[in-house]
Amino acid sequence: MTVVGPFGASVRDSALEADIRTGLAAVEAGLIEATKSDVPFITEAAQHLVRAGGKRFRPLLTLLAAHFGDPHAPGVVPSAVTVELTHLATLYHDDIMDEAEIRRGVPSANARFDNTIAVLTGDFLFARASTIAAELGAEAVHVQAEAFERLVTGQIRETTGPGPDQDPVAHYLEVIAGKTGSLIAVSGRLGALLSGADESVIDVMAQYGERIGVAFQLADDVLDIASDGEESGKTPGTDLREGVVTMPVLRLRERVARGERESAESDPALRRDRELLALLEGDLSDDGRLAEALAGLRAHPALEQARRDARSYAEQARRALDPLPDIPARRALAELCDAVALRTT
Structure with a gap:
């Protein structure tokens, strides 16, 4: 049996597979814990997409990167939770901009609740991600903040479009490097960093x-x-x-x-x-x-x-x-x- 990850890829080494299974289960538990609030409605809204599932590609990459250091170091799983929470926060905001109705097979947060709740829930998730990052140290905070800046910059570039003298293909590649590539890069970077690689x-x-x-x-x-x-x-x-x-x-x-x-x-x-x-x-x-x-x-x-x-x-x-x-x-x-x-x- 193998752990099947995003795109149908799988982890074929039995020892690595066992570690990844255990790590992903810990990440899932961490996501549930991080999205709890004293206000029941906030918990419901924050856990809406967590419970809908997803590829969990970013946590998987964090856990794999940690195997170049100590994969069981105490900061590895929290760093994976941080990047996934940051990713989830962007999904709440993206669905508003795109007027999406479905996300991960369930109604999007803006469709189930409304745009205001979706915006605020995305902000709540990012705040929780930042809290966890702060517990991992100043460098982790810097890495996460830098990635979020690139995410926002990529979204703004997409919204404004290429300049009159800019090649549209080059502009698009810059957009997706910011919107998609930056946080996936942080996933691997934090996994290696927190493992002591x-x-x-x-x-x-x-x-x-x-x-x-x-x-x-x-x-x-x-x-x-x-x-x-x-x-x-x-x-x-x-x-x-x-x-x-x-x-x-x-x-x-x-x-x-x-x-x-x-x-x-x-x-x-x-x-x-x-x-x-x-x-x-x-x-x-x-x-x-x-x-x-x-x-x-x-x-x-x-x-x-x-x-x-x-x-x-x-x-x-x-x-x-x-x-x-x-x-x-x-x-x-x-x-x-x-x-x-x-x-x-």
Whole structure:
């Protein structure tokens, strides 16, 4: 039996598996404890998404990183709880901005309660995460605060969009490095730090975490187009319908812009690309138009380019592990890279 983590990846070493199982169970208990309040309603709201479950990828990465030091050091599990609480806080806020109705198979907090309660609950979760981080020491507080700043900066960059002279693809990669990669990087960094691992290991885990975080988001972009919904956990085309611009659409825009510079106006390929882009950027609330848009993008080279982008970052994450000793934890981290790449197929 193996511990199956995010993307279907698994921990295959029996001793490591036992440690990870025990650690994840402790993290789950820590999340429940950290979201309790003397006010019953706050407990209900704060535990809403905790009890809905989730991949727990960030705690898993924290626990794996700790195996390059002392995995049973007293700060390891609390640091995993800290990063997951911070992640949960962002989900409460994200769902308000996206007007989401479902999160992890249950009504989003803003749908179950209202926007005000969801905002305040997200703030409550971040406060609890900060309290735990403070108990871990000044460096842990600094690391968590720096990550939260990058999260917010990434969200603002996404909201404002690229500047007039900025490459949209480069801008998007900066956005997801902040919104997704930064906290995953902190997960590995804190796990190594609180386990007493060498500074070089801490740096490696931060680099690995950010790259695999970007790879995961890019893979998710592909899945929104290419999946049948079962592996992604959401209806295909959700991002398209909601007007969220992801890498496949950006790659199509890039192709159209290049065609307009280099091709004749009568070029049939340019004309088809323009028509598909107009469809994607139009009203996709109608199921028929959404299905047409999905079919067009699934058959377009832009989707394959987005797949290559995701695989490239997964490979960068794998290469970041090269300086680490060849122990089961490193092999498990490398397997996560394989799983992200496989997820795009």
